[in-house]
Amino acid sequence: ETGVTQTPRHLVMGMTNKKSLKCEQHLGHNAMYWYKQSAKKPLELMFVYNFKEQTENNSVPSRFSPECPNSSHLFLHLHTLQPEDSALYLCASSQQLAASTDTQYFGPGTRLTVL
Amino acid sequence: AQKITQTQPGMFVQEKEAVTLDCTYDTSDPSYGLFWYKQPSSGEMIFLIYQGSYDQQNATEGRYSLNFQKARKSANLVISASQLGDSAMYFCAMRAASSARQLTFGSGTQLTVLP
Numbered sequence: 001e002t003g004v005t006q007t008p009r010h011l012v013m014g015m016t017n018k019k020s021l022k023c024e025q026h027l028g029h030n031a032m033y034w035y036k037q038s039a040k041k042p043l044e045l046m047f048v049y050n051f052k053e054q055t056e057n058n059s060v061p062s063r064f065s066p067e068c069p070n071s072s073h074l075f076l077h078l079h080t081l082q083p084e085d086s087a088l089y090l091c092a093s094s095q096q097l098a099a100s101t102d103t104q105y106f107g108p109g110t111r112l113t114v115l
Numbered sequence: 116a117q118k119i120t121q122t123q124p125g126m127f128v129q130e131k132e133a134v135t136l137d138c139t140y141d142t143s144d145p146s147y148g149l150f151w152y153k154q155p156s157s158g159e160m161i162f163l164i165y166q167g168s169y170d171q172q173n174a175t176e177g178r179y180s181l182n183f184q185k186a187r188k189s190a191n192l193v194i195s196a197s198q199l200g201d202s203a204m205y206f207c208a209m210r211a212a213s214s215a216r217q218l219t220f221g222s223g224t225q226l227t228v229l230p
Contacts, residue, residue: 033218042220042221042222042223043206043220045216045217045218048216055216056216088158090158090160092160097216099212100144100146100147100148100167100168100210100211100212101148101165101167102148102210103148103150103162103165104150104162104218105162106152106159106160106161106162107159108157108158108159109158109159109160111158
């Protein structure tokens with residue numbers, strides 16, 4: 001396994017479903033991120049974790065619930081989503097959080113469709 | 116606050132020719148990093164090249180080079196000898212030391228390489 005992996009790659013869910021997105025990084029990094037990429041919009045940072053601790057929540061609705069059990073794994077739990085939540089969800093990791101030189105490496109994304 | 120502007124929504128280039136993708140940025144922080152990412156239609160965000168605000172020389176990585184003009188606040192990506200596989204969306208991003216959690220992305224440029 002290399003880099004950052006995400007599962008599933010595609011997900012279709014109804015508004016009443018509960019599902020989880022998984023991200024795993026094999027780079028030995030300490031910081032992990034969730035981004036949302038909607039059509040024709042710039043990437044939106046959702047959550048940031050540093051050494052398993054959440055350091056940023058960019059006013060994300062509570063129907064999105066992140067979990068970071070260790071520095072290598074990051075989950076995004078989804079419940080009662082809305083159709084406007086349909087988007088590409090990207091996970092990223094970086095070596096350290098507070099450095100402008102620090103490069104974020106992204107996973108392949110989960111393309112989510114909410115019906 | 117940081118801002119990235121990419122003024123070219125779409126660009127076309129003939130195979131084997133060079134192409135320049137424009138990026139301007141705005142920040143009051145003297146310490147920052149500039150990044151370029153490539154996003155093919157599959158969705159994965161692939162890191163290409165990094166330039167630090169204090170770097171004296173322009174960054175180069177294989178066929179990618181960054182034309183960094185600090186006074187103009189521009190960080191254009193130059194791709195030499197374009198290949199069909201270079202067709203993708205390209206994003207310029209910035210991370211300032213004062214808000215290192217935040218990687219600010221531009222709106223992207225869709226590059227199409229013509230055979």
